[in-house]
Amino acid sequence: MRYNFLTAFAALGAFFVSTTTAFPPYAPLGGLSARQLEEIVPTLDAKVPPPPPGPPSFTGAKLVDDRDHPWRAPQRGDQRGPCPGLNTLASHGYLPRNGVATPTQIIKAVQEGFNFDNSAARFAVYAALLGNGNVVTDLLSIGGKTRLTGPDPPAPAIVGGLNNHGTFEGDVSLTRGDAFFGDNHSFNETLWDQFVDFSNRFGNGFYNITVASELRFHRIQQSIAENPQFTMLGLRHISAYGEAALPVNLFVDGRKTGSEKGQLDLESARSFFKEMRYPKGFFRAAQPGGGEGSEVIFLSHPTSPGRNNATVNSFVVDDSLGSILDPCKVYTEFVNTTVLGLYPSPTGVLRRNLDIDLGFLYDAFGSGLPNCPQVFPYGRA
Ligand code: HEM
Numbered sequence: 001m002r003y004n005f006l007t008a009f010a011a012l013g014a015f016f017v018s019t020t021t022a023f024p025p026y027a028p029l030g031g032l033s034a035r036q037l038e039e040i041v042p043t044l045d046a047k048v049p050p051p052p053p054g055p056p057s058f059t060g061a062k063l064v065d066d067r068d069h070p071w072r073a074p075q076r077g078d079q080r081g082p083c084p085g086l087n088t089l090a091s092h093g094y095l096p097r098n099g100v101a102t103p104t105q106i107i108k109a110v111q112e113g114f115n116f117d118n119s120a121a122r123f124a125v126y127a128a129l130l131g132n133g134n135v136v137t138d139l140l141s142i143g144g145k146t147r148l149t150g151p152d153p154p155a156p157a158i159v160g161g162l163n164n165h166g167t168f169e170g171d172v173s174l175t176r177g178d179a180f181f182g183d184n185h186s187f188n189e190t191l192w193d194q195f196v197d198f199s200n201r202f203g204n205g206f207y208n209i210t211v212a213s214e215l216r217f218h219r220i221q222q223s224i225a226e227n228p229q230f231t232m233l234g235l236r237h238i239s240a241y242g243e244a245a246l247p248v249n250l251f252v253d254g255r256k257t258g259s260e261k262g263q264l265d266l267e268s269a270r271s272f273f274k275e276m277r278y279p280k281g282f283f284r285a286a287q288p289g290g291g292e293g294s295e296v297i298f299l300s301h302p303t304s305p306g307r308n309n310a311t312v313n314s315f316v317v318d319d320s321l322g323s324i325l326d327p328c329k330v331y332t333e334f335v336n337t338t339v340l341g342l343y344p345s346p347t348g349v350l351r352r353n354l355d356i357d358l359g360f361l362y363d364a365f366g367s368g369l370p371n372c373p374q375v376f377p378y379g380r381a
Contacts, residue, residue: 026139030342047138055118061254061286065278081143081162082185087276120290122364131167135353170236172219206263212244217301231307234321242291254283328372340377
């Protein structure tokens with residue numbers, strides 16, 4: 001079911017409203033009913049979303065595992081999720097260590113700590129906030145907490161966060177399982193063994209673009225064969241390829257040159273993916289970057305966006321939400337289908353902030369694409 005996350009959000013809202021505990025300021029409002037929003041929104045500390053930060057003035061390599069950013073293991077209550085980059089930044093204090101941050105904090109942290117490209121950072125963060133964050137308080141959790149809620153027997157509700165499945169988080173991750181198998185965000189030792197095996201077979205013990213191409217394709221084949229609810233649509237079709245390239249560009253020490261460039265050793269990879277920690281003395285990349293090489297990964301084994309049809313091995317092509325080959329449609333459908341589905345008729349500060357954040361999303365993504373006009377799901381303000 002493509003929109004089962006809506007049901008999850010609705011159940012979550014019912015839980016909070018019925019128990020009248022304080023609504024967590026980072027919990028998403030998407031999928032709540034008009035009545036629930038009327039009750040919850042006035043209890044929140046509403047912010048006007050500020051314009052996102054631009055690129056920093058210095059964009060070269062530098063030591064980021066420094067004295068001001070010591071690694072600390074997450075404490076009870078700190079949130080971590082499916083993104084090894086953001087998890088690492090939180091565990092080193094580039095992001096608030098509790099894992100809850102504003103878009104501005106996240107953009108500054110990914111630029112400072114990884115040299116993540118400014119427009120890619122802005123696109124990722126506003127897509128994440130609109131899909132999984134709280135647009136009234138301007139806060140996003142990089143993970144999410146699981147709580148038990150009724151009816152009897154209690155069903156878990158995810159108070160997410162990037163852990164929410166179906167908007168940004170998706171199937172076929174390299175080191176995390178598909179949501180269908182019960183845990184979509186924790187480091188998965190079996191998938192890690194496969195990561196190591198592919199790096200040994202195709203990269204002489206390193207993870208590089210060749211390994212990324214083979215492993216990305218294999219993970220897709222694996223999910224088609226094992227997960228009846230496998231989906232890879234729209235934004236996920238872009239992010240699945242982009243995320244396979246990110247470790248090559250941003251997890252390799254920025255001092256590496258020549259044949260060592262773009263070759264991620266497995267000890268460093270495990271440090272990021274599992275320990276959420278920089279390798280000792282790590283230097284960030286020597287120039288701003290992100291998903292460069294994702295088109296090579298895609299073209300090595302092109303797979304269309306699509307999904308299984310409730311049984312395994314029943315893959316059908318579905319490009320209704322766009323694809324890596326049609327990013328303008330990904331932008332347009334993310335806004336008109338995903339965001340509008342979560343927020344069908346917002347009012348007041350919620351509507352105001354959605355309009356502002358949708359503008360920031362367009363500035364980061366749609367505006368750079370040819371013939372890709374901005375869409376206004378709620379009309380022009
Ligand atoms: C700008 C803010 C960012 C946001 C909102 C974000 C969000 C996410 C999300 C939601 C996922 C899970 C997708 C899935 O289901 O696999 C993910 C995965 C991933 N992210 Fe990030 N991310 C950000 C920045 C970064 C940075 C700076 C890096 C690297 C330095 C990074 C590296 C990765 C990698 C390698 C994965 C794939 C993990 C896997 O497949 O096992 N991300 N990210």
